[in-house]
Amino acid sequence: MTLIDLTPTVRRSSRLDGLPVAIIGAGPIGLAAAANLVERGVDFVIYERGDSIASSMRSWRHIRLFSPWEHLIDPAARRLLAATGWQEPPVGVAPYAAGIIDDYLAPLAALEPIASRTRTSVSVESVSREGMDRTRSTGRATTPFVLRLREGAELSEVTVRAVIDASGTYENPNSLGSNGLIPLGYAEVSDHVSHALPDVLGTERARFAGKHTVVVGAGHSAANTLIDLAKLAREESGTTVSWLIRNSSAVRVSGSADDELPGRASLGQRVERLVASGAIERIDRFEIVRLEASGAAVDIVGSRAGVIEAIHADVVVNATGFRPNLDMLREIRLELDDIVEAPRRLAPLIDPNLHSCGTVAPHGFAELRQPEPDFFIAGMKSYGRAPTFLLATGYEQVRSITAWLDDDLAAASNVELVLPATGVCSTDDASGSSCCS
Known part of the structure; x- marks a missing residue:
């Protein structure tokens, strides 16, 4: 538990009365923020660029998460759903992403206080202040935000x-x-x-069957895809798999016996066995320089131990991790870490050179605040390029943020989080991804 002393700030202006809180994204963290605001009676609106909630997660609904259900449900969402007679999934079971969507997020999003405030197929193109670019300071904290929205070919603005x-x-x-x-x-x-995270064994099977696929990346996204490709190779002749990493080992995929999430440890152990058996060819210390067309395939050209080599592939899977889209925030005053592009106060707590998913300290609005008052980056985007995000962390983030927006400083400042130890901590590689919580 941490209690953070804060200097007084301007909290509210009558100019802002009656305006909602905008939540960008209707994934697990956006919907958790909505659930917390519902409980507090604070008006909000959710903008989701996909045509349904959790659109990004739907892209990898075939992937099993390595956290069990008890770490995947936001407490406020659980309370709202329980009041409707919703049956919580059993503890100790790690679901597929499809299960998260169908058995938790869809029922949550269907609750009237949330469904009535959710707009899908609406993309937030930019965020700014009404009548102010980022250079103007006077009255900034009491001026409404303006969101420029795209819905089909139409552009509009809301405050x-x-x-x-x-x-x-x-x-x-x-x-x-x-x-x-x-x-x-x-x-x-x-x-x-x-x-x-392509659906190798399902909807995208034809793209990979009988082909040579090179998976690039050293994290859990890569591991999931490698395991599926190895299974495909057993079922479809001519299918071969190579795994390309830029370091000497893939620390984030190691199957540590200290990991309190058995699914995550098992993932690493399965990949290690597949490499040892020859089902997966691992190519380490390879630095990609360029890609070249080679007939109906591609050559991956790079440097390995100072020698230029080319790896021939039919398909390349980019599992190198993710980074935040900051273009939409060019008119917002941000204070981000120079290395991982996370909020500056949060960055030392999630540094992938020092921390794994389970060693991140509890944190909330104080670490996530920006120079732009009442603007917060939460969830996976708050981690910038750090690949160690867990849903439970994001749920505590938005609980604290929403308390702050409701002027409940005591609740906002008391942040608590118990995460399962991971036993996986890299000291030289930040190229993997955190999939899946």
């Missing part, structure tokens, strides 16, 4: 009193290039590059 950006990072992958830039030649071969 709100506060913003919780829970838009996530899944749709903004890190680059395949080891220098962080889009590799040279990418545009010519982009059709051969898959986003993270």
Whole structure:
């Protein structure tokens, strides 16, 4: 538990009365923020760019999470759902993403106080202040936010009193290039590059069956895909799998006996066995420089121990992790860490060189506050490029933020969080992803 002393700030202006809080994103964290605001009687509106709630999670609904149900349900959401007779899934069971959506998020989003305030197929293009760009200071804290929205071909603007950006990072992958830039030649071969967590054994089976796939990345997203590809290789002749990492080992996928989440430990152990058996070829210390078209395939050109090599592939899976989309926030005053692009006060608590998912200290609105009053980045996006986010962490974030927005400083400042120890902590690699909580 932490109690944070705060200097007095301007909390509310009559100019903001009657305006809702805007929540960007209707994923698990955005909906948890909504549940907390419902309990507090604070008006809000959710903007979701997808045509349904949890649209990003639907892209990887075939993936089993490594946290059991008890770590995946927000407490405020649980209370709202319990009042309707909802039956909570059994503890100790780690569900697929599809289960999270169908058995938890969909019923939560269908509750009238949330459904009536949710707008899908609406993209937040930009966030600013009404009549103010980021350079103007006088009266800034008492001026409403303005959100520019895109719905189909139409643009519009709305005003709100506060913003919780829970838009996530899944749709903004890190680059395949080891220098962080889009590799040279990418545009010519982009059709051969898959986003993270493709449905290898389901809807996208034909794309991978009988092909050579190279998975790039050293995190749990890569591990999930490698396991599915190895299974596909047993079922479909001619299917081969290579795993490309830029370091000498994939620490984040190691199957540690100290991990209190058995599903996560098992994931790493299964990958290690597949590599040892030869089902997966692991290529380490490979720095990607460029991509080149090679007939109906692609050559991945890079440096390995100072020697230029080319790896031939039919499909490349980009499992290098994710980064926040900050373009929409150009007119917002942000204070972000120079390295991981997380809120500056939060960054030391989640530094992937020092921390794993289970060693992050409890934190809330105080660590997430920005120089822009009443603007917060929450959820996976708050972690920037750090690959250690867990849903339970995000739930405590938005509980604290919503208490702050309701002028409940005591509740906002008392942050508590018990996370399962991970036993996985890297000291030299931040290229993996955190999937899945």
